[in-house]
Amino acid sequence: MSEKVRVLLSEEEVDQKISELGAKISRDYEGKSVHMICILKGGAWFMCELSKRMTVPVSCDFMSVSSYGSGTESSGVIKINKDLDEPLDGKDVLIVEDIVDSGRTLSHLCDLLKHRNPASIRICTLLDKPSRRVKAVNVDYTAFQIPDEFVVGYGLDYDQKYRTLPYIGVVEFD
Ligand code: IMP
Numbered sequence: 001m002s003e004k005v006r007v008l009l010s011e012e013e014v015d016q017k018i019s020e021l022g023a024k025i026s027r028d029y030e031g032k033s034v035h036m037i038c039i040l041k042g043g044a045w046f047m048c049e050l051s052k053r054m055t056v057p058v059s060c061d062f063m064s065v066s067s068y069g070s071g072t073e074s075s076g077v078i079k080i081n082k083d084l085d086e087p088l089d090g091k092d093v094l095i096v097e098d099i100v101d102s103g104r105t106l107s108h109l110c111d112l113l114k115h116r117n118p119a120s121i122r123i124c125t126l127l128d129k130p131s132r133r134v135k136a137v138n139v140d141y142t143a144f145q146i147p148d149e150f151v152v153g154y155g156l157d158y159d160q161k162y163r164t165l166p167y168i169g170v171v172e173f174d
């Protein structure tokens with residue numbers, strides 16, 4: 001069986017949208033600084049690109065979580081593999097994710113981070129599959145809503161492959 005990746009969103013489309021999002025978020029946070037929290041590994045590519053386009057002061061921290069669950073379904077009970085380096089007290093936090101699928105991971109993560117006394121907490125995602133939502137999450141910024149297809153690239157992987165593609169694609173098997 002061989003795999004092919006079909007382009008869903010081109011590099012130009014993704015870059016253009018991230019520039020628009022960076023400008024919008026910068027306007028919304030005018031006069032403040034944004035503390036970006038990257039959810040590893042997938043969120044790293046998006047956070048780098050987004051943070052370069054922000055015009056307000058930005059600080060960055062990284063967190064790695066995994067969701068307990070069977071097979072491909074996340075359970076929403078998350079395990080922290082790497083915690084943040086910095087406390088969140090009084091900070092305007094922006095969680096940066098690659099994709100919101102069932103919403104279980106982010107909803108649990110948000111509850112956890114709210115208890116660390118940030119001034120505010122918002123969510124920014126590169127991709128959203130709203131049709132897959134099981135757990136409600138308040139996503140403040142979305143670059144693209146996509147249909148229920150398994151996508152790779154721009155940080156997203158299939159079996160640790162394809163993360164470094166500069167576009168978003170769908171894996172096809174033949
Ligand atoms: P959920 O929202 O808790 O279901 O989990 C979201 C996580 O599942 C994301 O952070 C990704 O790591 C992974 N994921 C969901 N859909 C895809 C996809 O289409 N491609 C690659 N990873 C995905």
Ligand code: MG
Nearest residue numbers: 040041042098
């Ligand atoms: Mg992820």
